[in-house]
Amino acid sequence: MAKPGKTLEIRTSPHILSGYSVDTIMFNVVLALLPITAFAVFAFGLAGLLTLSMALASCVLTEHLICRASGKPTTIGDWSVTITGLLYGLTLPPSLPLWMVAVGGVICVAMGKAMFGGLGYNTFNPALVGRAVLQAAFPVALTTWIPSFGAGRFSSLPSSTLTLPFTEPTVDAITSATPLALWKFSQEATATGDLALGFTSGSVGETSSVLILLGGIYLIARNMMNWRIPVSIFGAVAVLSGALHLMDPARYASPVLMLFSGGLMLGAMFMATDMVGSPMTSRGCYLYGALIGLVTVVIRTWGGLPEGVMYAILLGNAVTAHLDRWTRLTVFGTRGKEAAT
Amino acid sequence: MRPMRLLGLKTFRHGVHPPESKDETSGLAIRQFPFAPLLIVPLVQHMGAPSLPVVEEGQEVHRGQQIARADGFMSVSMHAPASGLVRRIALAPSISGRMVPAVYLEPFPGSTQEIEEGTPCPLDTASPDEIIAAIQDAGVVGLGGAAFPTHVKLKIPEGKFVDTLIINGVECEPFLTTDHRVMLEQSGDIFMGIRYLLKVTGAQKVIIAVEANKPDAAAHLREAFPGDLDGSVEVLPVKYPQGAEKMLFSALLGREVPSGGLPLDIHALCCNVATAAQIGHLLPRGQGIQERVITVTGPAVKRKGNYRIPIGTPLRFLLEHVGVEEDVNRVFLGGPMMGAAVSSLEISITKGTSGVTAFTDSAAERTHSQVYPCIRCSYCVDACPIFLNPSLLGMLAANEEFSTMAEEHNLMDCFECGSCSFVCPSHIPLVQHFRAAKDAVRKAKAGAA
Numbered sequence: 075m076a077k078p079g080k081t082l083e084i085r086t087s088p089h090i091l092s093g094y095s096v097d098t099i100m101f102n103v104v105l106a107l108l109p110i111t112a113f114a115v116f117a118f119g120l121a122g123l124l125t126l127s128m129a130l131a132s133c134v135l136t137e138h139l140i141c142r143a144s145g146k147p148t149t150i151g152d153w154s155v156t157i158t159g160l161l162y163g164l165t166l167p168p169s170l171p172l173w174m175v176a177v178g179g180v181i182c183v184a185m186g187k188a189m190f191g192g193l194g195y196n197t198f199n200p201a202l203v204g205r206a207v208l209q210a211a212f213p214v215a216l217t218t219w220i221p222s223f224g225a226g227r228f229s230s231l232p233s234s235t236l237t238l239p240f241t242e243p244t245v246d247a248i249t250s251a252t253p254l255a256l257w258k259f260s261q262e263a264t265a266t267g268d269l270a271l272g273f274t275s276g277s278v279g280e281t282s283s284v285l286i287l288l289g290g291i292y293l294i295a296r297n298m299m300n301w302r303i304p305v306s307i308f309g310a311v312a313v314l315s316g317a318l319h320l321m322d323p324a325r326y327a328s329p330v331l332m333l334f335s336g337g338l339m340l341g342a343m344f345m346a347t348d349m350v351g352s353p354m355t356s357r358g359c360y361l362y363g364a365l366i367g368l369v370t371v372v373i374r375t376w377g378g379l380p381e382g383v384m385y386a387i388l389l390g391n392a393v394t395a396h397l398d399r400w401t402r403l404t405v406f407g408t409r410g411k412e413a414a415t
Numbered sequence: 416m417r418p419m420r421l422l423g424l425k426t427f428r429h430g431v432h433p434p435e436s437k438d439e440t441s442g443l444a445i446r447q448f449p450f451a452p453l454l455i456v457p458l459v460q461h462m463g464a465p466s467l468p469v470v471e472e473g474q475e476v477h478r479g480q481q482i483a484r485a486d487g488f489m490s491v492s493m494h495a496p497a498s499g500l501v502r503r504i505a506l507a508p509s510i511s512g513r514m515v516p517a518v519y520l521e522p523f524p525g526s527t528q529e530i531e532e533g534t535p536c537p538l539d540t541a542s543p544d545e546i547i548a549a550i551q552d553a554g555v556v557g558l559g560g561a562a563f564p565t566h567v568k569l570k571i572p573e574g575k576f577v578d579t580l581i582i583n584g585v586e587c588e589p590f591l592t593t594d595h596r597v598m599l600e601q602s603g604d605i606f607m608g609i610r611y612l613l614k615v616t617g618a619q620k621v622i623i624a625v626e627a628n629k630p631d632a633a634a635h636l637r638e639a640f641p642g643d644l645d646g647s648v649e650v651l652p653v654k655y656p657q658g659a660e661k662m663l664f665s666a667l668l669g670r671e672v673p674s675g676g677l678p679l680d681i682h683a684l685c686c687n688v689a690t691a692a693q694i695g696h697l698l699p700r701g702q703g704i705q706e707r708v709i710t711v712t713g714p715a716v717k718r719k720g721n722y723r724i725p726i727g728t729p730l731r732f733l734l735e736h737v738g739v740e741e742d743v744n745r746v747f748l749g750g751p752m753m754g755a756a757v758s759s760l761e762i763s764i765t766k767g768t769s770g771v772t773a774f775t776d777s778a779a780e781r782t783h784s785q786v787y788p789c790i791r792c793s794y795c796v797d798a799c800p801i802f803l804n805p806s807l808l809g810m811l812a813a814n815e816e817f818s819t820m821a822e823e824h825n826l827m828d829c830f831e832c833g834s835c836s837f838v839c840p841s842h843i844p845l846v847q848h849f850r851a852a853k854d855a856v857r858k859a860k861a862g863a864a
Contacts, residue, residue: 082760085745091842193788350791354796402804406802
């Protein structure tokens with residue numbers, strides 16, 4: 075029998091839990107992002123490493139300092155800000171001046187997350203909020219790309235990286251157009267193999283579709299990602315761009331280019347699926363994914379910018395609450411009643 | 416609506432898969448438990464009015480003798496769990512935390528403990544109303560845990576009818592194996608009980624529902640199934656809360672009990688397999704419930720098992736008898752999903768107790784986790800068997816918007832299965848919020864009326 079004086083604990087049922095926890099889910103997302111991060115450093119060398127490090131450091135530090143300033147225990151242990159930092163870094167051009175990276179990182183967490191109330195309340199994906207602000211503030215720097223797998227990438231930096239704050243970055247001698255820009259401005263298609271494996275220029279982490287897909291499949295297998303969202307995004311993109319391509323192959327990009335280029339893969343797998351900003355019902359997720367896919371193709375095809383995934387996802391985040399309301403599940407035993415009223 | 420299927424077996428939509436933890440006791444045959452030196456028989460063991468004592472302090476009683484009678488229709492009789500002396504009739508602690516009237520009974524140490532037989536209720540000659548009265552006299556309540564008086568459920572109002580009787584042997588609650596053992600060891604009583612139930616309800620068909628983790632029980636019942644009965648044994652996939660009656664009707668019949676309605680509205684009736692066994696055992700002998708089968712289990716219990724335990728056995732005696740580890744941390748009646756933690760070991764076993772589970776510090780540790788804000792992961796939405804949005808309800812509960820929860824988000828349909836809390840990665844005590852909210856809504860309604 076128990077020791078004398080041993081007290082029993084009184085708790086309410088259930089007395090067992092599934093074992094899933096916010097921090098384990100978030101940590102697994104970080105794990106799924108690691109191969110993509112490693113490839114980004116491999117592809118863009120020192121520039122990629124510095125961009126990612128600065129993005130991560132600025133996000134984590136901002137969250138920590140905001141927690142300290144508001145007198146709460148720090149929340150960096152739940153790993154969610156690590157995801158924000160990594161994703162934000164992965165969406166940036168590798169040659170972006172580091173001071174801009176830092177400014178954007180602060181905006182991600184301060185404006186995208188803390189201002190809305192922190193984890194769970196951030197309507198919009200924080201990484202994309204930071205990136206959107208940067209895109210508006212520094213449009214040229216955000217659309218200047220260097221080629222991947224440059225010869226001296228581990229020994230030298232693009233001259234723009236270390237630009238002093240508030241000075242105009244010098245444009246590198248070697249710049250390179252992304253596959254989407256090549257298509258948009260010169261109707262030039264990129265080889266599918268290069269697209270899938272990531273031998274193209276682009277943002278730090280968006281280039282290797284294969285690694286992004288593998289990371290996503292890992293999370294889906296562990297039930298930490300809703301597969302309906304990427305599947306419906308890919309479906310909507312493939313259908314709309316496929317129909318356009320069939321009508322006029324010379325003018326409209328092929329569905330393969332659309333799917334495997336730009337930020338679509340990374341956005342669909344890791345940003346649109348952010349639990350906080352996506353709908354809770356299955357039907358809501360299908361609609362949300364379809365909306366993001368369609369808006370992406372529309373912006374890419376008819377918009378002024380070659381890329382539109384970021385705005386498409388932010389728009390999806392904005393309508394999530396409405397989608398949840400429209401797709402409310404019919405409560406057990408109320409089917410007949412609804413028909414009667 | 417067509418019933419849903421999972422790997423070829425009928426089931427309901429949503430639900431969760433907690434670890435079953437049944438292997439340690441499912442193979443252990445039912446064993447008789449000794450009498451405690453003092454039995455405390457609460458007079459409130461069921462939902463409804465307390466029973467009225469018919470014995471006096473200092474009186475000697477026989478095992479099986481009626482010691483309290485039903486106070487109206489929403490009440491049942493109580494019987495002496497042992498031959499002995501009524502020491503006193505006084506208040507005793509109960510699982511709810513309230514003190515309830517109880518009969519303190521001191522068993523005679525030398526007694527042979529023969530069970531007193533009363534007037535039998537013969538299946539062939541008794542009318543449905545006589546059977547209902549006999550079930551009330553036998554003190555039968557739902558043994559699955561809710562302890563709702565069985566005869567009340569069986570009284571079919573004028574103009575209603577039942578076509579299918581479902582005998583619930585699902586036992587989806589982790590750790591518990593009482594129904595499993597009863598199905599293996601008391602099939603004769605079960606089928607006898609079914610005959611009484613069919614006669615009372617007028618149902619033509621009986622379906623015995625068994626979860627797929629008890630293939631031996633399903634096979635045994637199929638073999639023992641009497642040829643003259645119209646019905647079948649259905650195996651359902653292992654999923655929680657498959658044993659909730661609404662989920663059973665939906666899986667087996669494809670019928671949904673209307674929100675706020677009763678199973679009678681869909682012409683079905685559900686009865687726990689142990690309840691059916693009690694009816695089949697007691698009525699032909701004219702006896703009343705004085706013991707029941709209980710699984711005593713959990714990491715903190717040394718001699719786990721399925722025991723036939725006298726009603727009124729104090730929890731302290733029970734745990735001392737089976738042995739408890741030093742680092743016992745939590746004891747609850749029932750299984751881990753819906754069981755209620757006990758605040759005192761002085762409470763006693765009642766008719767509704769299907770299990771006693773004890774956790775050690777390490778087993779309980781996993782529920783000490785930090786509470787995070789809701790991250791809208793939708794695990795709870797995918798788990799809720801009645802399609803509520805627990806995440807949204809949880810936020811409304813935190814703001815004490817109870818009437819909104821009830822009027823716009825079907826709070827009152829929640830039957831507190833705990834699936835939402837089980838899956839919540841933020842460890843928000845959702846079902847506890849809903850219990851409190853339901854209570855507040857009921858009180859507000861009672862106040863307004």
